[in-house]
Amino acid sequence: xxxxxxxxxxxxxxxxxxxxxxxxxxxxxxxxxxxxxxxxxxxxxxxxxxxxxxxxxxxxxxxxxxxxxxxxxxxxxxxxxxxxxxxxxxxxxxxxxxxxxxxxxxxxxxxxxxxxxxxxxxxxxxxxxxxxxxxxxxxxxxxxxxxxxxxxxxxxxxxxxxxxxxxxxxxxxxxxxxxxxxxxxxxxxxxxxxxxxxxxxxxxxxxxxxxxxxxxxxxxxxxxxxxxxxxxxxxxxxxxxxxxxxxxxxxxxxxxxxxxxxxxxxxxxxxxxxxxxxxxxxxxxxxxxxxxxxxxxxxxxxxxxxxxxxxxxxxxxxxxxxxxxxxxxx
Amino acid sequence: xxxxxxxxxxxxxxxxxxxxxxxxxxxxxxxxxxxxxxxxxxxxxxxxxxxxxxxxxxxxxxxxxxxxxxxxxxxxxxxxxxxxxxxxxxxxxxxxxxxxxxxxxxxxxxxxxxxxxxxxxxxxxxxxxxxxxxxxxxxxxxxxxxxxxxxxxxxxxxxxxxxxxxxxxxxxxxxxxxxxxxxxxxxxxxxxxxxxxxxxxxxxxxxxxxxxxxxxxxxxxxxxxxxxxxxxxxxxxxxxxxxxxxxxxxxxxxxxxxxxxxxxxxxxxxxxxxxxxxxxxxxxxxxxxxxxxxxxxxxxxxxxxxxxxxxxxxxxxxxxxxxxxxxxxx
Numbered sequence: 001x002x003x004x005x006x007x008x009x010x011x012x013x014x015x016x017x018x019x020x021x022x023x024x025x026x027x028x029x030x031x032x033x034x035x036x037x038x039x040x041x042x043x044x045x046x047x048x049x050x051x052x053x054x055x056x057x058x059x060x061x062x063x064x065x066x067x068x069x070x071x072x073x074x075x076x077x078x079x080x081x082x083x084x085x086x087x088x089x090x091x092x093x094x095x096x097x098x099x100x101x102x103x104x105x106x107x108x109x110x111x112x113x114x115x116x117x118x119x120x121x122x123x124x125x126x127x128x129x130x131x132x133x134x135x136x137x138x139x140x141x142x143x144x145x146x147x148x149x150x151x152x153x154x155x156x157x158x159x160x161x162x163x164x165x166x167x168x169x170x171x172x173x174x175x176x177x178x179x180x181x182x183x184x185x186x187x188x189x190x191x192x193x194x195x196x197x198x199x200x201x202x203x204x205x206x207x208x209x210x211x212x213x214x215x216x217x218x219x220x221x222x223x224x225x226x227x228x229x230x231x232x233x234x235x236x237x238x239x240x241x242x243x244x245x246x247x248x249x250x251x252x253x254x255x256x257x258x259x260x261x262x263x264x265x266x267x268x269x270x271x272x273x274x275x276x277x278x279x280x281x282x283x284x285x286x287x288x289x290x291x292x293x294x295x296x297x298x299x300x301x302x303x304x305x306x307x308x309x310x311x312x313x314x315x316x317x318x319x320x321x322x323x324x325x326x327x328x329x330x
Numbered sequence: 331x332x333x334x335x336x337x338x339x340x341x342x343x344x345x346x347x348x349x350x351x352x353x354x355x356x357x358x359x360x361x362x363x364x365x366x367x368x369x370x371x372x373x374x375x376x377x378x379x380x381x382x383x384x385x386x387x388x389x390x391x392x393x394x395x396x397x398x399x400x401x402x403x404x405x406x407x408x409x410x411x412x413x414x415x416x417x418x419x420x421x422x423x424x425x426x427x428x429x430x431x432x433x434x435x436x437x438x439x440x441x442x443x444x445x446x447x448x449x450x451x452x453x454x455x456x457x458x459x460x461x462x463x464x465x466x467x468x469x470x471x472x473x474x475x476x477x478x479x480x481x482x483x484x485x486x487x488x489x490x491x492x493x494x495x496x497x498x499x500x501x502x503x504x505x506x507x508x509x510x511x512x513x514x515x516x517x518x519x520x521x522x523x524x525x526x527x528x529x530x531x532x533x534x535x536x537x538x539x540x541x542x543x544x545x546x547x548x549x550x551x552x553x554x555x556x557x558x559x560x561x562x563x564x565x566x567x568x569x570x571x572x573x574x575x576x577x578x579x580x581x582x583x584x585x586x587x588x589x590x591x592x593x594x595x596x597x598x599x600x601x602x603x604x605x606x607x608x609x610x611x612x613x614x615x616x617x618x619x620x621x622x623x624x625x626x627x628x629x630x631x632x633x634x635x636x637x638x639x640x641x642x643x644x645x646x647x648x649x650x651x652x653x654x655x656x657x658x659x660x
Contacts, residue, residue: 008530008555009515009518009526010514013555014643014645018649091554092533093533094533152633155633176641177643180642184341188338223337224335224337224423224424225335226346277641303485303486304488311501311507311508312342312507313342316347
């Protein structure tokens, strides 16, 4: 059973998941990452994955379900598991709890060699809808306090398989970073009676120095205090606290904007490794006027070194204004 | 001029240092990292480095200064610079300031192919004394609010030159991570009337599950909530808020313990890349009973991926108890 442990000084939890060292990738040469023959996520190898929890079937004329466009399966080497006690145990000075949660893999496409930047609208929309549907399902379990969706693309960004996939983790606690952002947004609102992210969007649209792209519902910007070169945020232009409440034409507009942003990043930076992650309100919060969801995309171009780990302070060798200009004008 | 920018939601600053993209390493093949012929830090190439600010000379019988054991020079491609205005400028929603500070390189030894794990006592002691002397000097400039000492060892840990070196950065603000730790330690002290790190040391010595090594003045442990496999902390056993107050036999005991810990990490993990960084009280704090300085050593064995960036939440596949056992018994 994995274990959640809390740092006794700052409110940071870690998952000690000894089991994950047993992942086959840890004992095999790196070539498996790209080896189509061994890919457990490819069509025809469905038996190699754990239990599916969601499938987007490609409709056939006679109504039979034959091929899938996208599948979500349980992670075979989960960082957190479904059975466990959500209570906190004391161990002298320390606190820990069972590694309770969920860990799922979104197999985004049957095509092994695609990258998300190359998806057509149908494929990208299928991914966004799968994210929404899984959060809406997982949030029914009240033991889960936060559901995180993220993607590691490329070995350097932490991916262990090259087949296009993303991950969903449901956690029994709200992560430190989200708590900090919610607190910061709440303070701003108390003082200025406005959502700080709405204010940021307004200012960026006015200045036009860091806007990458926008459409009727979404905007992509390089944030003012970007930690990384080409760090890009996608935000809904109207205030919305929860990603999973997205519907109607907003799904289509997020689809096209995300495709366009990823395609530009791929072209300008020569298909770099990257991570993306959704920042959204905790799912058991009914909705709030402070915190505004967003998708953070961080290309992996520089190494994060001792300075960053030691301080939570980042050195970024690329001004976000220049990055926005390069992406916007491609 | 580099620029410091503050995130408008959380209290995180970044350095936008566009100049650093001009470092020669950015335009050269990676082979320069190991190429002795081109090493600007080697003896005989002193003209290639910027101004020296500290030198440990090897004494010669006739009293002349001929060879150096260690040199500290200004960084030729600094993330922060000495001239600048420490006042904060508003830019609508945002805050920024000049990239004021200092950025120095500690050339730890003339020997290009040594690693810190192989130093003899004289060499290691020379490094520790250089760290102390530079902090004692830099803290005289009251514009500097925090002085960080760190080391990146190996390309994967962010080093851009292989010649053994570490870095010193003086900052005009106290970094987020240190503020958080000081707040956490202060709350603990208010509640329990004791330093939380002193308490941690006592508990670790009692449990003997996560102790790597100890001597009369220092202890090395794997922390309970380790973020990374083989993350190791070295702490003074008696309460001390500031690293730079180290003196007398404590210097010798830190020397021997640090050498031994790095040597064991090298042996057990096959000379891994790693970062280390000192966590200490802000230098303009006269001394306090809450915060206890330490050296954090983090071998770079796993990739930090979207999950970690998205949450400030880490997945560690190696229980610290097992890591401590492996290091302790080597």
